[in-house]
Amino acid sequence: MDQSVFRITKELSDLQKNSDLSLAVACRDIDVRNVRALIIGPHETPYEFGFFEFAFKFNKDYPRKSPQVTATTTNGGRCRFNPNIYANGRVCLSILGTWRGERGEEWSAAQGLESILLSIQSLMSSNPYENEPGFEDANEVSDKKNQKDYVQKIRHETLRISVIQRLEEYLQIGVDGTVTAPVANKDDYDLDMDVMEDESSIPFEPFKDLCKRRFLWYYDSYLAAVQKGKEEVKDGTTFCRMPFEGSSNTMEGKFNYTELEKRLRNIKKALDAETEGWATEGMAAKTKDTTVAVNLQRQYEQVVESFKRSDTPHNLELLDGNPFVWMLTYFGKPMTNLDGGLFRVRLCFSPRFPEEQPRIKFETRMFHHRISLDGTPCYFAPVSRREDAKSHIEAVIEALEEEQPPYDPRTLVHPEAFKLYWGSPEDRKMYNRRLRRSVNQSME
Known part of the structure; x- marks a missing residue:
């Protein structure tokens, strides 16, 4: 195997096994030199929980030479998300040779895909205005206003472009939440995928399922960011142009948090409807005896047997006999704050499982730092066991x-x-009291 291909393949594998929740990488099996990467914006920054995608092109000289990196979350080349991330996709970093750095900051073969991603992520700071090279020499009074204005418009466009536009495209819905493209009749395709299409003709959207699931995780944080934005700036206010922004390398627009909130809520409704639709698709798949339906039925029976053998108190059943909808009754662990709790949990599986991972929701309310307000749990199933339904429950x-x-x-x-x-x-005592209260209410 070509040494550069071997190196890229190993780096991809290591990153995909990594527990870093803010980075994801993917490539087509036939084209390992062209890699797509996703960075999820850091907490307590204007980029918080945004989905920022980058394209990596590795040449045959890798790792002796750095790859070419292009930002693709740019609203069609109209949005510059950072002084060092241009609207045309250029990423200015000394390790990429796209920016002059200090001695020792240039590329070396010891670096790789992960170090580049972490370097880009470090640009997504709480005050990205500081990344501008002339920052130190700027006028202090006007500079502080610019910093505040820049943070405000990055927060707005992170929500509008990296989150909302992306999810609307995935869900094929418009600004008003209506479907923008015809949805294929479920009977028009074979759920077993007996007839494979040419891979190059299929749209490559490696982060589609990940972004949908993460949107459900971070939905309340997005709404909180909208509320914060509403308090800071009025709808209709024009974005301020920064001193370093050129005519074709800028972030133009107007604030409209009221519209962003409406679109966020429409996305949430569409995702919930999509999840509900899996149950209907699942029953059709069961009738056809598809591979996925048979597999999930078998896995369900195996999990039930494993519960019996381990004397676990938890109970599992199918909703209306549908192998795509599992109902788990979770009994709180003795001698913990969960002791005595009785919680109903719904696991919805896609007819395209495991390409689309299950969506899980607590139907019994629980006040817990890892469960969202609508009952969506934040959990991590091992990457190597994505197709194992039991691993998601565990x-x-x-x-x-x-x-x-x-x-x-x-x-x-x-x-x-x-x-x-x-x-x-x-605060922790208050948290424990709120958790215990929800546990007690679960038994009523």
Whole structure:
């Protein structure tokens, strides 16, 4: 195997196994030199939980020479998301040779795909205006206003372009939430995929399912960002142009948080409807005895048997006999704050499982830092066991019962519970009281 291909393949594999929730990479099997990468914007920055995509092109000299990197989340070349991330997609970094850096900051063969992604992610700071090379020499008074204005418009466009536009395209809905493209009749395609299309003719959307699931995680944070924006700037206000922005390399527009909120809510409705649609598709797949339906039925029976053998108190059943909708009854772990709780959890599987991962929701309300307000749990099933339904159940239970979880803002799915859990000792006591109250209510 070509040494550069071997190196790229290993780096891709390592990143895909990595537990870093803010990075994702993918490529077509036939084209390992062209890699797509996704960076999820860091917490407490104007980029928070945005979906920023980049294209990597590796030449035969890699790793002796750095790859070419292009930002593709640019609203068709009309949006510059950072002083160092241009509207035309150019990414200015010394390690890429696209910016003059200090001695020792240039590219070396010891670096790789992950180090480039982390370098780009570091540009997405709480005050990205500081990335502008002339920042140190700017007038202090006007400079502070520019910094504030720049943060405000990046927050707005992160929501509008990197989150809302992306999800609307995935879901084929317009600004008003209506379907913008015809949806194929479910009977028009074979759920077993017996007839394979030419791979190059299929749109390559490797992060589609990931972004949909993460949107459900971060939905309340997006709404909080909208509320913060509404308090800071009036709808209709024009974006201020920064001193470093040129005519074709800028971020133009007007604030309209009221519209963004409406579009976020429409996306949430569309995702919930899509999940509900899986149940109907699933029953059709069961009737046809498709491979996915047979596989999920078998997995369900195996999980039920494993519960019996392990004497676990949890119970599992199919909703209306549908192998695509599992109902889990979770019993709180004894001697913990969950002790005595009784929670109903719905697991919805796609007819395209495991390409589309299951969507899980607690139907019984629980105040927990890893469960969103609408009941969506934040959990991590092992990448190597994505097709194993049991691993998703185990991962959800592990997330609930973890006694000393590491602080990780990428798991922020319930803003209020998260803030209390990681706050002061008094905050933690309040969190525990709220959790116990929800456990007690679950038994009523």
